Amino acid sequence: MLKQTLLPNEVVICDDGSTDGTIDLLYQYKATAPFEVHIFRNPVQLGFNKNFEQVLGRCTRDLVFICDQDDYWMPEKLEVMAAFMAENPDAQIAFNNAFVADDELNNLHELFWLRVRFDEEAQQQWKNGEAMEVLLDGPRMMGCATVIRHGFIPKLIPIPTDIPKYIYDGCISLVGAAYDAIRFVDKPLQLYRTHNSQQIGVRAAPVPPRTRLRDRFTRPRAEKLEPLVFKRMQMEKIRQFLAGRVPENSPAMQQLTRKLAHYTMRSTLSTNRLQRIYPVLRDLQRGLYHRYADAATDWYSPYLAAIGDLLE
Structure with a gap:
């Protein structure tokens, strides 16, 4: 975040009951950051869906970038996505592509969208006004690649916890698609780290098994x-x-x-x-x-x- 060519106005953090020294690190970060840092600690653990719902509701600036990951953002990410939103006032949500990396952040030179089968055919279907049909086949947007207009957040919450295979970012994308207000930016603006211990994350989308006659x-x-x-x-x-x-x-x-x-x-x-x-x-x-x-x-x-x- 500190290396972005366009610095954020604020960083809002909701700690959901961490026990590993995270809070101390956050306050060290707050003391030196050249922007506002707001830290909230949940009195009881909410789980990631409801924690994201809470933190979205605490953000105050015009554009909200979800930063829920241990990945790496390219320095130009905020600037590129903010410019895209300025040029596309009809977009309430946008998301970018990413390079897949290993647990040491070594670039595997694999595009994230191909891993979730958001290929040229699916992208064209999306552009043709059928984003909902694309998303009904499975989530394509990951939270850490997403920007949301602040005024659209009330339409996104509360976030459900009972839709199989759709966590908070998948649910957000469904609402954006329902309003035809979600766009994508075909630029890899971050490294998406993959490792076995991540709490939430995206694995390669499996091809359904073929059933022989x-x-x-x-x-x-x-x-x-x-x-x-x-x-x-x-x-x-x-x-x-x-x-x-x-x-x-x-x-x-x-x-x-x-x-x-x-x-x-x-x-x-x-x-x-x-x-x-x-x-x-x-x-x-x-x-x-x-x-x-x-x-x-x-x-x-x-x-x-x-x-x-x-x-x-």
Whole structure:
């Protein structure tokens, strides 16, 4: 932070019950920093989601940069991102790319966005107004790469703790997408440290395992339904989180509703195979099996999924 070409106006810290000497270091930092440093200690441990919620509420300046990590920010990070927000007044949230590093901060020359499969195709889909659909496949934005306009924070909190695989930054990105107010900056402005002891962090996004056609006739039906039920319940939680925060008829909410309806159909198909024909062929004809197929799968995977829904 001290090496930034654009220094912050304030640094706000909420300590969530550390016991390793962190507080002493923070007060040493406060004594010499050329900007305001506000330190708060939680009387009881809140956990990282609620701690981030609290610290966001204590920030007072126009732009809030989340700094929750043991990574390294390039000296120009604050200046570049602040300039981007000034040039894009419609953006309420923005996030930058990063280089992945090892635990000694050695640059592995791997872009973070590729690790979370935020590739050119996903970026173009985002630019086309479908950020919500991209994020429903999994979080793409990490908190330590994020800047938020202060006036947008009331729309972000309270932050839920019960959406599977979405922690605070994933939830923040969903709200930004719901308002079509989240943008990305394709510049690696930090080194993202990876190590085994980090409390929260992002690992390489796994490609879903391929299900062979013959396996579809032998595996238990409950095994087939498990990921579909999980995805449906996850999106139901997301919908509950966004309800009342964003207009129900917004394009992003329509994207969520459409995908939720598809997974609800797939996870609740009748045990009578004849009764499955119409809903499966309807969504196949509408292109929904193709739209929601994993980008890393083969061209015929949507058809295999439809066949599985008809027969399994």
